[in-house]
Amino acid sequence: MTLRNPTLTRVIFLLLPIGISLAVAAALVIAVGRDPLDVVDALWQGAFKDSRKLGGVFNFWIPLSLVSIGLVVTFRAGLWNIGVEGQMMMGALFASWGAQYILLDESLAALLHILLLCLAALGGMVWAWLVGALKIRLGVNEIFGGVALNALVNVISIYLISGPWQPRIGGSAQGTEPFPKPALLPEYAPTFPVNIFMVALVMVAFVIIYALLNRTRWGLNLKAVGKNMRSAQLLGVATERTSMSAFLVCGALAGVAGSYRVLFTFDNLRPLASGGIGFLGLLVVLLLSIRLLWVPLVAFAFAAILTGSTRLQIAPSLKLDSSLAGVMQGMLVLFVILFQGVREVLFPVQNPTPSSSPTSQGGESQTQQVSFSQGDGDNIEAEKR
């Protein structure tokens, strides 16, 4: 290869996967007999036509950014927090409980909102703690623990909606009654239906987590645990506590994200209220090789595609399933990951500095990461014996 310019290589390997994934998506659209340009137009109209639509983008961006920021923390510690979807849902459940049973006057709405968000964070943390405890104490791989706990909380929410919390009239599995007005988060303006306080909260969370990861000992410990559990332990890092703290931080953020869905987006609790945003957050973070800096931006792009995709079904020339949005996002992440590999194979780095990414890392940390069915705590115990 004659390409010697590293910046040029980087740009090419950034654009190539984007172009290819778009081309594949376009081919799919053509295959089902539609015009790709119509799709682009519909997505754009659906996301940016007016300020109300833009508000819709922000309403996906808020929860998506929150979970993605949380997932950067768990990925740093080498943990696959697939349970994030369930943690969102648990946050939504806790917030829904508070919204229905903590009845405060309209004048105390601000206090109530803070209470509800704290409850939601607590809910997410409880579910994250379970994943962490199963992984760290009992050796259940966090991927499977997370998947099972996701399913559990979904069943619980359906039970609550069709049982104790069902609407007084016409109880069905569709959702609870709308929450009392003081509990709902207010919108900035009817033309821009977004809760500004939550936008600010996302930014605060971003800055705090950024500082914690890059400026504190805790951030360093997370990295050490994520890269090599054994050597972190030998260096005196409390690995179990560090892993658990990562789960808890992510759980709290996911819980708040979940509460936004029920306290603002829907105004009531519905089955699957988390709406796959947790999984989408995993994609965002994988796409970025767990670099926090670009999370808000990529989350915004993903949120725009998601918002725009609702128009795919309505637009008369299209009538396409909105899952095309997921296909585009999935393709993009897949090709970005694959092309990182292509780049490394074609242009090997002289002094390989293994990045902490789960998608591009040295063999050693990988063995640790995919320690199926055998908890790390367990390994250590076995060694002491």
Add this chain to the structure above:
Amino acid sequence: MNPEFLNTLGSIVGTATPLVIASLGETVTERAGVVNLSLDGSLTLAAVLGFAAAWTAQEAGVLDVPGQIALGIAVAMLVGALIALLIAFSSIKLRRDQVAVGFVLTLLAADLARFLGANFTRIPGPQITRYAIPVLSDLPIIGTILFRQNLLVYASYVLMFAIWYWLFRTGGGLTLRAIGERPEAAYARGARVQRLRYWYTALGGALVGLAGAAYSLNVKPGWSSPPAMQGDGWIALAIVIFGGWHPFRVVLGAYLFAALRAVSSNIQTNGLFLFGQEISFPFVLLNTLPWLLMIVTLLVVSGGLTERLLQYMPRAVQRRLRAFLRSDPPKALGTRFELE
């Protein structure tokens, strides 16, 4: 024995079959040291494309019914194999993490299935029919349970024994286990580690695809959104761990899960009676049972808790019980093999 009870057992064997085939496929893949995490997505995509192929052939009238079924199965197996190969390729050639690529493919394949399946929602298509094996189906008890099924179910029996025989009774199986446990040693003894990993990953993926076809052409005929088999891929992955990567135990696990599901769905439709009294209980919560069982079985086989409980047992029992309960993954599972 009560014939109705036997029929129920028979239907459990029937509905368990996709889980059995998918977990057996994943067992083969993981024995070779590769994790195909995409099961939940690849099952769905294979199911919808298999159904779409069979249905299209039916509408075009180019094949007879067995031909349509065979085409559907072939397409589904191809889809499963291709997804699996992509994971193997990204790990072996591009040095990507198998779990990351597998997870992305899980979501991508599921969304692709919804997108491509939109036009095939709730339409009737060809289905695999029952075929009672002449002499065997007349056997008392097991005849009804095992031998009044369809060909895919019989295929799953054959697969179980074939995979067991290959793994533990042949030289090729020894190599297969070696490349999943100690690829360096296997390489030193002349095994072509990478090439074999491609083969076995593709084979396992093809079986996952077959399981997808078993859903859409038999157990949950047709296609609907959200897909009827959602979540089963994850259960199959957990069953492989529960089964300790041993075909017989894996199949046992799949039947256990299917039985639990049958019981809970039966209670949800018919209610629960104990000593003639109807028990009232929010039956929706029974849907948690498969997932609770998943956590509990992983807890038991994964060490931590079991080890602690074993400490209180007498020495003589300890060892046997540990061998019975614990299951350790192939040592090189999820790792890359590279010659330095």
